[in-house]
Amino acid sequence: MSSDDERGTEPGQQPEAEQLALIRETVRTAKVPRAKPRTWRGAALAAELPVARVVVNKGVLHLDQFFDYAVPEELADEAQPGVRVRIRFGAGAHQVRGGRREGGRLIDGFVIERRADSDYSGPLAALAGVVSPEPVLSTELLTLARAVADRYAGSLADVLQLAIPPRNARAEAKPSPEPLPPPGAPEPGTWQRYAQGPAFLTALADGASPRAVWTALPGPHWADELARAVAATLSSGRGALVVVPDGRVAARLDAALTTQLGEGQHALLTAEAGPEKRYREWLAVRRGAVRAVVGTRAAMFAPVRDLGLVAIWDDADGSHSEQHAPQPHAREVLLLRAAHDKCGFLLGSTGCTVEAAQLVETGWALPLGADREQVRGSAPLVRTVGDGELARDGAARAARLPSLAWQAVRDGLRTGPVLVQVPRRGYVPRLACERCRTPARCRHCAGPLEAPQERELRCGWCGRGEPDWTCVACGSPRLRAQVVGARRTAEELGRAFPAVPVRTSGRDHILDSVPARPALVVSTPGAEPVADGGYAAALLLDGWAMLGRPDLRAGEEALRRWMQAAALVRGQDEGGVVVVIAEPTLRPVQALVRWDPVGHAQRELAERGELGLPPVSRMAAVSGRPAAVEAFLSAARLPPDAQVLGPVPLPVTDPARPRRPGDPPPGEPWDRALLRVPPGSGAALASALKETQASRLARGSADPVRIRIDPPDIG
Structure with a gap:
C-alpha cells in the first residue's frame, strides 16, 4: 500500500x-x-x-x-x-x-x-x-463527492458513505427491469396558474435547462405540478431528480408521479423502504432502468443518467441538512449538480428562503410565481390577534382563546375540521426592544444579545458586553423577552369544545390525513395532516414562541411554519380563515397576512447584506473544549479577510432533548467560535479549516474539535 x-x-x-x-x-x-x-x-x-x-x-x-x-x-x-x-x-x-x-x-x-x-x-x-x-462509483458521482467534501471541509470517504447505500446481495443479484420508453410531453395543467409556468414545462420538454425559484400557491396541487415537471424532463429523453423533506411528502409525490407517468417510470428512495428495496431501487437508477427519482435527503446523490432536472421541495426544512459528516445541505448539493451537469434546477416551496431570494437577485435563477389575483383567491383570509388585544379580552382570560379565535373555530366546525398549530415547547427566550420589539443585536457583529442568569447584557456570538444598549429603531433602552409563557394543549381545547372530537398529530404519532368531518386537529409544526377538501379554519397559537427562538432564522422559520399550516386551509373564496396569535406589526406576521413570502425574504436578504450575515457571507462554526478551540484558531491559516467572532460558551444542552450531532458532551463546557468571510472566500476558509483539522488528527490530538460549514443555527 x-x-x-x-x-x-x-x-x-x-x-x-x-x-x-x-x-x-x-x-x-x-x-x-x-x-x-x-x-x-x-x-x-x-x-x-x-x-x-x-x-x-x-x-x-x-x-x-x-x-x-x-x-x-x-x-x-x-x-x-x-x-x-x-x-x-x-x-x-x-x-x-x-x-x-x-x-x-x-x-x-x-x-x-x-x-x-x-x-x-x-x-x-x-x-x-x-x-x-x-x-457503483461512477466518474460523475466521484466528481460530485469530491466537490461536496471540499465545500464542507470533509473527507471524500465520508461523502461516499452518504452517496452510496450499503450493499445488499439479494437486491444486487436480481436484474433490473428494461427501461420504459419516455412519456409524451404533459399538458400544463395547474401550471397555467403561474405566468411563466407553461413556458417552464415547454423548455424542459424541448431539452433546455431552465433554472427557477418557484413560489407555489397554497393547496394540494404542488405534487401534481412537480410530477408534470418531471414528466416534461423525461419526455426530452433526460433524467430527473426530486428531493423532498420526509417520507410523508415523498409518498404524496410518489402517488402523483404514478398517476402522471404510470408504474415503472420512477424510483422512490426513502429510508422507510428498507435496505433491500432501497438498494434495489438505487441499482435500477444506476443501471439506467429508471431515469426519474424522488426521495429524501440521501437521494441528492442518486446516480441519475443524463440528468436534465434537479428539484428540491421546501429547502428550509431542517431535514434537508445531513446530520452525518460533513453535514451537507441538499440544496447546495443540487446546486453543485446543476452547475456541473448543466441541467435544469427548480427550487419550490409555499414560502421563500433568503437563499432562494439570493438566487433570484443574482440572476442565477428566474422567479416563478402567480399574480396577486391568483394568490388572493387561493390563500385563506388571515386575521391577527396581538398580545395587547389578548390581555384585554375577557373570553381569552377565561378560555385561553381570544374571542376572534373562538368564533373562527365555531364557524369552521360547522363545515369541516379545524387545524390548531401549537409550537414545540422549550425555546430559549431572545431579547427585543420592549417598545417596538426590534430584536436586540450586537453593534459589533450583529449577533443576538442575551443576559444569562439575568446578569449583564452580552453578545451570544462574539461575547462583547453591551451595558449601554439602546434600540436602533426607536431609541428605547428597555428590553423584554420575546417569548410569552402561554401554553395551549389539546386537553384544554377539548374542554373548551366538549362536543367535538379532538385528534393530535406530533412527533410520537403523526397523522397523514383526516376526513372532512368536523373535528379539532391539534398539531405541532411540520406534523399537520392533510384534510380532505381542506380545513375550514386554522388557529396558529403562541406566535411569540415561534418568533422568540434565539436564531437568525426565527422570523423566516415562523413564517414558513405558519404558511405550511395555512396552505392546508380552504381558499378565501371558499370561506377559509386563519387566525394567528402574534403581534400584528411584526414583519413575518404582516407577510403572512399579505401572503407575501418573497417580499419577506427579499427584505431579510437586504438586511443581512448590510450586516454581513449569511447567505451574503459564508460562515463556519468551530466548537470544542475552550483550550482546544483556542489552539485550533491559533494554528489555522485563515484567509486574510476572515473575521473571528468569539469564542463564547455554548449553551448547556437540555438533558431531556434528544442529542444531535454537534452537541457537546452532557455536562461538559464547550466553546464555539464563528468564522465569517465575504463572498468568494468560502472555499479558502473551508480549505484552511480542513488543513488544520487534518494536522491535528495526524498528530493524534485527544481533544475533539468539530467544524460545521454553514451552520444552520448561529443565533
Whole structure:
C-alpha cells in the first residue's frame, strides 16, 4: 500500500498533515522514476493495468487521498473502476518483516482507476478481494463527492458513505427491469396558474435547462405540478431528480408521479423502504432502468443518467441538512449538480428562503410565481390577534382563546375540521426592544444579545458586553423577552369544545390525513395532516414562541411554519380563515397576512447584506473544549479577510432533548467560535479549516474539535 503523499520527508520522519501541500508540490515537480508494480511475495499480477488506485472507506481527514494497490491476476477481470474491494489498511500494512506482511486490517474501498504503474517505488500490497463486480462509483458521482467534501471541509470517504447505500446481495443479484420508453410531453395543467409556468414545462420538454425559484400557491396541487415537471424532463429523453423533506411528502409525490407517468417510470428512495428495496431501487437508477427519482435527503446523490432536472421541495426544512459528516445541505448539493451537469434546477416551496431570494437577485435563477389575483383567491383570509388585544379580552382570560379565535373555530366546525398549530415547547427566550420589539443585536457583529442568569447584557456570538444598549429603531433602552409563557394543549381545547372530537398529530404519532368531518386537529409544526377538501379554519397559537427562538432564522422559520399550516386551509373564496396569535406589526406576521413570502425574504436578504450575515457571507462554526478551540484558531491559516467572532460558551444542552450531532458532551463546557468571510472566500476558509483539522488528527490530538460549514443555527 502506498500514498501519493508519503514521499518527500526526511528519513525517520512521520508524514504530517501540515506537510501535505508541500509534499504534493514536490511529487508534481520532481521527476520520480516509476517503479514496476510488485507485491510482497512476488505474486502474479494482472497482465494489463496491474495497479488499482483506491479510495479507502475510512473518513479520516489526514488520510483523505488515494492509495495504490497491486491487482492480483485472479482479480484482473473483476477489479474494475467503480467496484467495491477489500484491502489491508492500517499500521504495518506496508511493512515487511522476515518476508511476511504484518499488521493492517481488512476494510472496504472503491477502485477509482486501473493504472499501468505507480508513483510509489516500493512493493505494493495486493487487493485482498472484490466484494462485488457491480460498479457503483461512477466518474460523475466521484466528481460530485469530491466537490461536496471540499465545500464542507470533509473527507471524500465520508461523502461516499452518504452517496452510496450499503450493499445488499439479494437486491444486487436480481436484474433490473428494461427501461420504459419516455412519456409524451404533459399538458400544463395547474401550471397555467403561474405566468411563466407553461413556458417552464415547454423548455424542459424541448431539452433546455431552465433554472427557477418557484413560489407555489397554497393547496394540494404542488405534487401534481412537480410530477408534470418531471414528466416534461423525461419526455426530452433526460433524467430527473426530486428531493423532498420526509417520507410523508415523498409518498404524496410518489402517488402523483404514478398517476402522471404510470408504474415503472420512477424510483422512490426513502429510508422507510428498507435496505433491500432501497438498494434495489438505487441499482435500477444506476443501471439506467429508471431515469426519474424522488426521495429524501440521501437521494441528492442518486446516480441519475443524463440528468436534465434537479428539484428540491421546501429547502428550509431542517431535514434537508445531513446530520452525518460533513453535514451537507441538499440544496447546495443540487446546486453543485446543476452547475456541473448543466441541467435544469427548480427550487419550490409555499414560502421563500433568503437563499432562494439570493438566487433570484443574482440572476442565477428566474422567479416563478402567480399574480396577486391568483394568490388572493387561493390563500385563506388571515386575521391577527396581538398580545395587547389578548390581555384585554375577557373570553381569552377565561378560555385561553381570544374571542376572534373562538368564533373562527365555531364557524369552521360547522363545515369541516379545524387545524390548531401549537409550537414545540422549550425555546430559549431572545431579547427585543420592549417598545417596538426590534430584536436586540450586537453593534459589533450583529449577533443576538442575551443576559444569562439575568446578569449583564452580552453578545451570544462574539461575547462583547453591551451595558449601554439602546434600540436602533426607536431609541428605547428597555428590553423584554420575546417569548410569552402561554401554553395551549389539546386537553384544554377539548374542554373548551366538549362536543367535538379532538385528534393530535406530533412527533410520537403523526397523522397523514383526516376526513372532512368536523373535528379539532391539534398539531405541532411540520406534523399537520392533510384534510380532505381542506380545513375550514386554522388557529396558529403562541406566535411569540415561534418568533422568540434565539436564531437568525426565527422570523423566516415562523413564517414558513405558519404558511405550511395555512396552505392546508380552504381558499378565501371558499370561506377559509386563519387566525394567528402574534403581534400584528411584526414583519413575518404582516407577510403572512399579505401572503407575501418573497417580499419577506427579499427584505431579510437586504438586511443581512448590510450586516454581513449569511447567505451574503459564508460562515463556519468551530466548537470544542475552550483550550482546544483556542489552539485550533491559533494554528489555522485563515484567509486574510476572515473575521473571528468569539469564542463564547455554548449553551448547556437540555438533558431531556434528544442529542444531535454537534452537541457537546452532557455536562461538559464547550466553546464555539464563528468564522465569517465575504463572498468568494468560502472555499479558502473551508480549505484552511480542513488543513488544520487534518494536522491535528495526524498528530493524534485527544481533544475533539468539530467544524460545521454553514451552520444552520448561529443565533
